Structure formats: structure tokens, C-alpha cells
Amino acid sequence: MKYKTKKHIVSFLIIIIEQTICQNSIIITTNYWLFESMTTITKAKREEILILYQDKNNFESLTFKKPNILEYYVINDGFEHTGLAKWSLNDKNLTIISNKDTIESIAKIENNILSIITTNIEPGTNYDFTTIIKYKNHINNSE
Secondary structure (H helix, E strand, O other): OOOHHHHHHHHHHHHHHHHHHHHHHHHHHHHEEEEEEEEEEEEOOOOEEEEEEOOOEEEEEEEEOOOEEEEEEEEEEOOEEEEEEEEEEEEEEEEEEEEOOOEEEEEEEEEEEEEEEHHHHHHHHEEHHHHHEEEEEEEEEOO
């Protein structure tokens, strides 16, 4: 009886985890995402916080498509970039591969805001950089 109960609990947890992954994947691919802000926190001798907001010189949109294709359109300091990347989402772990770059991050979706959080350590120093990029959900009515 105890074995059956443990087996049911494990099965139940697996179902919940699979539904959470599928739910986040559905939410992330149903809409496209418009850049709102980027916060960079540098932890060094003194902590520094830099916040960049969307404006005419800094704009970005992301469209996550199945099977794991990311379309992006970026204006950074007035220069336009478009392209495709590969993406995968495992629970909250979002991986984006574009050309030779691989970005490992945490993705959170709350109140129609997608937050992509990355943390990096500068080699040769003890400087820690955390970047939080926020995108607002824009419902795609064309599908």
C-alpha cells in the first residue's frame, strides 16, 4: 500500500511539472513580446544599477515559435538587427542560441510580463553582473 501511494505521489508530481512546462511554453509562444526595460546590476566594490527603457533608439520584439524558433527585431542605439535563434524552455530555464552565442537564463511570466534574467561573472575579477530584461505581452491577433 505504501509503495502504491508513493508511486501515485511521484506520478502526480510528474504530471504537475509537465503541465507547468507546457503552460509556460504555450504562454511564451502564443504571443509576441515587446521590450520594456533592461536592468543591469553590477556587484563589484560598489553595487551599480543601470536601467534602460524602451525608446526610439532602443526597441526589441521577440516572437517564440514552435518548434523552438525565436524571431527577433532589435533597434539598439539606432542600429537595426533582425534574426532567428533557437530556444528551449525547461521549467524556468530558458536557453537561447543565436549564431555562436548561447544565453542561459531564467524566464518568469507574471502579469503579462516576461522577465529574462541572466547572471554572469567577469573572468579575472569578482564582478557579478545580473541582467533583467522585461517584455510586455502583446497578443498576436493574426493567428
